[in-house]
Amino acid sequence: MTMIADEGAQELRPRSELTAREVMREVGAVLRLSEAEAAKLGDLPEDPDEDQTMVINMGPSHPSTHGVLRLMLELQGETVLRCKPIIGYLHTGMEKTGEQLTFMQGGTNVTRMDYASPLNNELVFSMATEKLLGIDGDIPERAQWMRMLLSELNRMSSHLLFMATNGMDLGAVSMMIYGWREREEVLRFFQKVTGLRMNHNFVRPGGLAADLPAGWRDDVLRILDMLPERLEEYDILMTGQPIWRERLQGVGVITPAEALALGATGPILRSTGVEWDLRRDQPYLRYDEVEFDVVVGTYGDAFDRYAIRLAEIRESMRIVRQILDRMPEGDYRIQDKKVTPPPRARIDESMEALIHHFKIFTEGFKVPEGEVYVAIESPRGEIGCYIASDGSPTPYRMHVRAPSFVNIQCLPHMMRGGLVADAVAVISSVDPVLGEVDR
Amino acid sequence: MTDTPHEDESAPATMHGCPVTDSRGQVVIHLGRDRYLEVMRVLVDEGFAMCVDLTAVDYLDYMDRSLPAGVEPERFEVVVNLLDIGQRRRIRARVQVSETDAVLPSLFDLHPGTEAMEREVFDMFGISFSDHPDPSRILMPEDWIGHPLRKDYEVGSIPVQFKGAPT
Numbered sequence: 001m002t003m004i005a006d007e008g009a010q011e012l013r014p015r016s017e018l019t020a021r022e023v024m025r026e027v028g029a030v031l032r033l034s035e036a037e038a039a040k041l042g043d044l045p046e047d048p049d050e051d052q053t054m055v056i057n058m059g060p061s062h063p064s065t066h067g068v069l070r071l072m073l074e075l076q077g078e079t080v081l082r083c084k085p086i087i088g089y090l091h092t093g094m095e096k097t098g099e100q101l102t103f104m105q106g107g108t109n110v111t112r113m114d115y116a117s118p119l120n121n122e123l124v125f126s127m128a129t130e131k132l133l134g135i136d137g138d139i140p141e142r143a144q145w146m147r148m149l150l151s152e153l154n155r156m157s158s159h160l161l162f163m164a165t166n167g168m169d170l171g172a173v174s175m176m177i178y179g180w181r182e183r184e185e186v187l188r189f190f191q192k193v194t195g196l197r198m199n200h201n202f203v204r205p206g207g208l209a210a211d212l213p214a215g216w217r218d219d220v221l222r223i224l225d226m227l228p229e230r231l232e233e234y235d236i237l238m239t240g241q242p243i244w245r246e247r248l249q250g251v252g253v254i255t256p257a258e259a260l261a262l263g264a265t266g267p268i269l270r271s272t273g274v275e276w277d278l279r280r281d282q283p284y285l286r287y288d289e290v291e292f293d294v295v296v297g298t299y300g301d302a303f304d305r306y307a308i309r310l311a312e313i314r315e316s317m318r319i320v321r322q323i324l325d326r327m328p329e330g331d332y333r334i335q336d337k338k339v340t341p342p343p344r345a346r347i348d349e350s351m352e353a354l355i356h357h358f359k360i361f362t363e364g365f366k367v368p369e370g371e372v373y374v375a376i377e378s379p380r381g382e383i384g385c386y387i388a389s390d391g392s393p394t395p396y397r398m399h400v401r402a403p404s405f406v407n408i409q410c411l412p413h414m415m416r417g418g419l420v421a422d423a424v425a426v427i428s429s430v431d432p433v434l435g436e437v438d439r
Numbered sequence: 440m441t442d443t444p445h446e447d448e449s450a451p452a453t454m455h456g457c458p459v460t461d462s463r464g465q466v467v468i469h470l471g472r473d474r475y476l477e478v479m480r481v482l483v484d485e486g487f488a489m490c491v492d493l494t495a496v497d498y499l500d501y502m503d504r505s506l507p508a509g510v511e512p513e514r515f516e517v518v519v520n521l522l523d524i525g526q527r528r529r530i531r532a533r534v535q536v537s538e539t540d541a542v543l544p545s546l547f548d549l550h551p552g553t554e555a556m557e558r559e560v561f562d563m564f565g566i567s568f569s570d571h572p573d574p575s576r577i578l579m580p581e582d583w584i585g586h587p588l589r590k591d592y593e594v595g596s597i598p599v600q601f602k603g604a605p606t
Contacts, residue, residue: 009573009575009576009581010575010576010577010581087577087578088576088577088578088579088580091578091579095563095588096587096588096594100594131463132463260489260524261489261550261551261552262551263490265491274524276524281524281527369505370462370463371462371467371496371518372462372465373492373520373529373531384491384492384520386492386494386518386520388496390500390501390504396496396498396500397496397497397588399492399494399518401491401492401494401520405555405556405559406491406552406555406556408555409552409554439578
């Protein structure tokens with residue numbers, strides 16, 4: 001069978017050209033095998049002839065690929081023999097752009113990567129910048145707790161979006177509307193606080209862009225009071241429902257050793273039973289002062305990943321309640337003239353403040369030489385930011401370790417030998433955001 | 440913050456014979472290509488079983504960066520972030536890669552999860568990884584010329600190329 005290839009070597013190669021090493025890539029999660037062992041794995045029990053199999057493209061624009069993910073699937077009947085994700089359709093060179101923008105402007109860039117949890121992206125970028133500046137220990141208490149509040153609410157909105165898309169992918173179409181309805185409530189709060197529903201650029205090096213608006217506590221409480229009831233509806237609609245369980249249980253199974261070897265983090269890693277949550281294990285902000293549970297699964301299947309995300313919404317609500325009780329008064333950003341622009345009122349009365357304001361927004365602030373890697377727990381796993389600075393106001397190199405980019409490497413392994421109808425459930429359970437995959 | 444646990448103040452400045460520095464409280468080990476695979480393997484045995492990130496930096500415009508004595512600066516650096524889940528610590532390896540011979544052995548056998556990351560580094564920097572199972576571009580189109588994250592790759596607008604478009 002010949003393939004019309006228009007991405008050349010990036011595509012899934014025909015079976016006749018398979019080498020043992022290529023098989024190892026496809027079953028990459030099958031750990032540290034010798035080539036001979038991998039070659040053996042390549043011979044599936046059916047030992048299919050090339051004219052019995054079919055290579056089909058799923059995507060790049062398929063409603064269940066969550067953006068522009070293209071999967072090349074080799075099928076025999078309805079069984080997926082091999083799979084290769086082909087990415088890059090959304091690549092806009094954001095890391096290159098990050099080298100042109102100052103540390104002050106960088107937030108606008110990174111926030112657009114994982115557009116389902118923009119505040120976590122901004123947070124990790126800001127924390128990396130602060131570490132380079134050496135002010136990471138001086139961020140005011142209120143700023144820390146505000147960051148935590150926003151981060152957790154963002155985790156909730158991201159997981160609610162997952163509930164919506166996961167339901168939609170599996171045919172629970174009303175779930176799509178429910179998930180979006182609840183997410184919208186959270187986004188409405190973000191809009192009130194930051195002015196925007198998404199891509200906020202609200203968390204900035206040194207603190208946040210503004211203080212919480214009047215009445216924020218009531219808004220958060222309204223969300224917290226509304227959600228538990230809705231989540232119980234989800235339980236009725238999905239968790240306990242036999243069709244839902246049939247579709248997800250035992251689908252897309254991955255073992256702990258495989259998840260670790262593939263670098264998978266977040267709900268995928270936790271679904272295999274590995275307790276690893278950066279909020280607890282390498283605490284940042286004030287996560288060591290709040291109580292929450294790290295939810296883990298047992299089987300590493302799509303149902304575990306669904307259940308973990310549902311449970312994480314509840315855990316986030318628990319954290320948010322504690323934040324409400326403990327939110328301190330004080331400054332929402334560091335009063336360090338180097339990184340903080342003067343207050344608006346000062347600009348009218350002081351020439352120096354005006355110049356300072358102008359300078360900080362046109363030239364930015366200089367960041368000492370050095371390089372750091374900072375990682376936090378985003379809803380999708382470990383999001384990391386590596387910044388190398390040469391002492392100028394723009395990063396010399398800004399790299400974001402995107403959890404989705406690493407996590408989609410699990411797809412070929414999870415799908416291998418499964419049904420093509422389950423492929424949709426598997427993609428959905430990995431919950432990739434393609435803006436972050438391609439950057 | 441997300442600090443790895445600090446190494447003791449008395450921590451030796453070398454580890455497995457390679458210079459180790461402290462970058463804002465984070466442990467950084469400096470490697471050359473000759474000892475890259477060997478040290479990576481030892482680190483896995485020490486518990487750093489998870490490779491969370493692999494990326495590169497093109498230091499073309501910044502060759503005078505500070506490096507510990509004995510490390511010869513090269514144009515490229517491959518940066519590998521390893522994680523030890525058991526002891527909750529991290530280590531970062533900076534590997535000097537020369538411009539004229541930008542090849543590194545692939546970590547695929549050690550950390551299968553670096554497959555996509557190494558492809559990305561190849562795509563963006565033109566550093567090839569020997570023995571990589573799928574040495575193709577990953578983000579840019581297969582027929583793209585140049586490696587965008589290199590410092591001598593200019594920022595600017597390029598006419599969009601459509602494959603098979605009538606000319």
